[in-house]
Amino acid sequence: MSEHEIGGGSLLAGAEESPVGLHFAVTDRYRPFDLIAPRFVQFDSVVTPRRSAFAGTLLTTGIRPVAPYGTVTVEVRRLDDTAGVTAGLAGDAGSVLGFYDAATGRAGIEITVGGAATVVKSVPADLPAPFGFALVVNENAVTVLADTTGTGTGWQPLLTERDGVRALIDLRDPVVLGELGYAYGGRGTGSTVLGRVRAGYFGQAGIRDPHVVQHADGRPYVKDGKLYLTMTNAGLGFFQQAHWAVWTLDLADPSKLEQVATLFFQRDGVVLGDHAGQIVYDDERRHFIVAMSSWGDFDFDGVHVRHTTTRADVLSGVHVLATERLMLPTTVSSWDPSLTKIDGRWHVGYVESPAQQPAFVFHPALAAGPRGADYDENLELVGADTSLDQTEGTILQKIDGKWYLLASDGHARHYPVYDLSLRRLGVLDAPYGTNIPHPMIVPVGRAWWMITFDSTQYAEPVLGYGGHGDFLLLKA
Structure with a gap:
């Protein structure tokens, strides 16, 4: 033809x-509607299993997007009262992470540059496990989302911030972005049990x-x-x-x-x-x-x-x-x-x-x-x-x-x-x-x-x- x-x-x-x-x-x-474009998944925990409990541990995948348009989604299966979950980008240039803390009942965005961590924005949140958690980067805008339906189709944004992120880091800079890879893990002192983790280009x-x-x-x-x-x-x-x-x-x-x-x-x-x-x-x-x-x-x-x-x-x-x-x-x-x-x-x-x-x-x-x-x-x-x-x-x-x-x-x-x-x-x-x-x-x-x-x-x-x-x- x-x-x-x-x-x-x-x-x-x-x-x-x-x-x-x-x-x-x-x-x-x-x-x-796709947080990750179906053909553009770069990391999937089904291929590389990461099904274990975390206590304040951040795992870096070493896989990165070539432009500041990426997503990390995490299945949170269980969460202690003193635990949390985090997802985003991390590496030698610092980190751009979304988080949820069960202890404080807040979700937020945390930027780390030069070893100094800054919470640029946070909001009250109540996310009983199991739930889906996601961090999306669009240019210098960072958005935290949650899916409390357990279906992977009920994503709703909890908060978003652009100006506060850009004041600390410019994700559009290819040198900066080249030092950041997809990352995820637990937060706090309690146990966080994760399921499937996926990352790739935003849809x-x-x-x-x-x-x-x-x-x-x-x-x-x-x-x-x-x-x-x-x-x-x-x-x-x-x-x-x-x-x-x-x-x-x-x-x-x-x-x-x-x-x-x-x-x-x-x-x-x-x-x-x-x-x-x-x-x-x-x-x-x-x-x-x-x-x-x-x-x-x-x-x-x-x-x-x-x-x-x-x-x-x-x-x-x-x-x-x-x-x-x-x-x-x-x-x-x-x-x-x-x-x-x-x-x-x-x-x-x-x-x-x-x-x-x-x-x-x-x-x-x-x-x-x-x-x-x-x-x-x-x-x-x-x-x-x-x-x-x-x-x-x-x-x-x-x-x-x-x-x-x-x-x-x-x-x-x-x-x-x-x-x-x-x-x-x-x-x-x-x-x-x-x-x-x-x-x-x-x-x-x-x-x-x-x-x-x-x-x-x-x-x-x-x-x-x-x-x-x-x-x-x-x-x-």
Whole structure:
């Protein structure tokens, strides 16, 4: 089977005059949630048994993540009144640990640097054994969770802290992170009996910003009946806690969504979880173009599009990629890049944002390069719809032989459709959910699907905004 066929059929959809003629309805909705991404478990006590009692002992595994996005989960089977449990990262650089003390009835986060231990935050907690205990690192944000259901599916955050952690240690620094490995053990003077211990790369509290992986000419990247797409994996907190991943969607069974790659980015001396972008395979140059938005260190002082090219298989495994700024024809912030080579010219759709505070203001824009130039060469502005101020999720898509730029207008609650001169043609006939759902439409057989998301939050009272959303599939 070629990458461009599904069951022997062409990926070209049935004839439609324009995207405005498509009529979408929701067919599938579910919530991807994993403290550890299933394919990215790095340590499992089933393979290396550690089923014994601990009394204030910390075990280090020597296994570490290459980016500050990791999780340790521990089954606590029994706990004396003077005992506790701890989990996190530890090594030559110190430690970043979450803990629960039965004696004091508190859970907290403890940072040790230079031999000095500091509890940066703690809260009252009552966790009768058996229960699950977890420590999650997302960038410099550290979150302690517990699962009192005993099922491994009832994780709820007890507390989270970012500023207090960053004041003592910077987990984004690859030198610091390189000296920290997954760790776990007991706490206090009593006996702590542990069961299964697992550690690995953090998964997601939800997903957003879907963008289909494609070839340079716009054909979706499909292999073995699975559509490849990138999505932002929502972290346990704001934009800096999210990271980027590659997923596959089984076209025969859209309930089968699987993460197959985890992508991180090194810039300015640190490793970040930049996200909200697109991967394009350039068949002519035989490399991947990877473009993303600089949300990994967002602090309300601007966002820009970054990029790189690589021959590494970024559609599987874990990668840390060095990137540089994509020179778009704009003097303001930008994000959500969408790249396609149309009639010999690279076109790049993106969001322009003149302000992020006191309120976000953003609208769609389109640039194009000269014929024969590469995607990052001599881009010039084609147009921008500055009449809008809450519009993102730019998508370039070909329908019935014509190319269009799609976007999502959070103010008007619909999806505007433009031609390649940025002339507005109408709106998609599709239900508009919460947040600013992206109109990622893709041809499947002789039908059209839209892959998008909403603003359903996870544990917002503890974690704040950012832990969204649900995965939605619409069909036309």
